Amino acid sequence: MLINPKFAFEKAMNYNFAIPSTNFIDAMTLCAYLEVAEEEKLPIIISIAESHIQYIDFDDAVLLAKYYINKYNVKAILHLDHGQSFDLIKKAIDSGFNSVMIDASSKPFEENVRITKEIVDYAHERGVFVESEIGHVGSGDLVGLSCSADDDNIYTTVEEALEFAKLTNTDSLAISIGTVHGNYIGEPKINFERLREIREKLSIPLVLHGGSSSGDENLNRCAKEGIDKINIYTDFIVAGQKATSSEVDYHENKKNVKNAIKDKLRHYFKVFETKEV
Secondary structure (H helix, E strand, O other): OEHHHHHHHHHHHHOOOEEEEOOOOOOOHHHHHHHHHHHOOEEEEEEEEEEHOOOHHHHHHHHHHHHHHHHOOEEEEEEEEOOOOOOHHHHHHHHOEEEEEEOOOOOOOHHHHHHHHHHHHHOOOOEEEEEEOOOOOOOOOOOOOOEEOOOOOOOOOOOOHHHHHHHOOOOOOEEEOOOOOEEEEOOOOOOOOHHHHHHHHHHOEEOOOOOOOOOHHHHHHHHHHHOEEEEEOHHHHHHHHHOOOOOOHHHHHHHHHHHHHHHHHHHHHHHHOOOOO
């Protein structure tokens, strides 16, 4: 069933854990996430990323998500990840999503505020939770593309985070403190001092994008020290890729891929110290 994001994140903030946000691209990845959440009796954020519509039709994704969230005995949030098109964000809200992200982080501060506030106003009129981003997490457009510290990261400042939250009335804020999207060469150096400063000043949930390849110790510390939602995608896909073999048939490969993704999510539930809500 769908749960209230505000309630779930208040629990995460109060008990120092993070909830994983998992992007699905087909029925298999979706069911893998939900099966583990049901087994572990833990909350899950089921996400459809705007950039992944190249892999799955949006309308099909919505139908699948709604059907399987109702089928499994789970507490889930249905979330649009990295929404950039107002039309798509509006469509997600009108389709029953209870959480959406507006990502205008690559825009100048004033434009990011204007765009985000427009989404917040529309969503809040319909009771939908909004995530936004200030600063910028460097990224690659394709799964498997390696990223490094040379990526276009723009670290979030405390002053901008406070001003942005005040001006937009956003419900949660994704901040840039050293992670990148995609596969990372080496292990990122997380700016925990910046995280602590933002957490002390800002009372809304904080989000970490680019969780894949960021290191278990880093992610555990992020969850304990103020991050309430951590996005993971590439690590699931890489785990699935590694589980394939030319020595077995298609059906066996599919089963192995699904099990590898499930094992990876079980691992991250432990790393994030996710608790029941």
